[in-house]
Amino acid sequence: MEKLDHIDLAILKTLQENGRISNADLADRIGLSASSCSRRLDILEKSGVISGYHARVSHKALDYKMIVIVHISLSGQFAKTLAEFEAAVKRVPNVLVCYLMSGEYDYILRIACKDLEDYERIHRDWLSALPHVVKINSSFALREIIDRPNLAASLGS
Template sequence: MSKQKIDAIDRRIIAALQDNAHLTTHQLAERVGLSASPCARRVRQLEATGVIKGYVAVVDQVAVGLPVSVFASIKLERQREEQLDRFTEAVARWPEVIDCHLMTGQRDFLLRIVVEDLAAYERFLKDKLTRLDGVASIESSFALSQIKRSHALPIGG
């Protein structure tokens, strides 16, 4: 994907869609100060270039019975490409892992894992994470409460 130049109108479109992806083309156009056709063209272009990757419903994890968030710091035995790839491929298959970041510093990966209770996290650890070859250590931290969660990037607009 080539980097697309984002102008002020694109930023307003992105900000509006991050706030409410259910806006009709007419509502969005009105919000950003365009007519409907050019607004729709810009949205299609942002989608085609991968600036807008998709649209999702933001679900309350407590309301669906997944109140526990665990942050797991993972250190691998070695930081070789094959081991990094094997780890990332495994993590990509696990629905409990909501976020996974390759890190600098003492640990190699930081995972956010969402489960229904402590027993479910223990099963996840025993059945999945600890069985993965190359994992040297796992350090888990449990979130007590969520202060802020946003899916919107600070794009401006």
């Protein structure tokens, strides 16, 4: 994929504001013909710039009122150790995000929980059982200030 131009960025920004917009309305809003807009969308999708279309569901609406940021240290950073941890953490149902990190901790997780007791259960039943974990440090989010799901919406502003 070549570098994104201002039209591609406008398409991405518009789709992030309204992922259900019709191709005709998107083309009209961007100032393209419907066929040109459709071709650009196809390129953005096939190149992986657009990785999917998703409904963004509030975790609070599902009674998950707590977000916990968990820092994890492993016994080492050998390829096998990392692969085993990553395979196991993908099975933890409450993990929203997992990052391999540089620095003091090996991984950072973002976990949705119903309450403190729910996190205690997740910690006991899932996190403590993950392979190669030697340290778990948990921080509880007090308030969400910003949750920007996509970067392109803020580009070109």
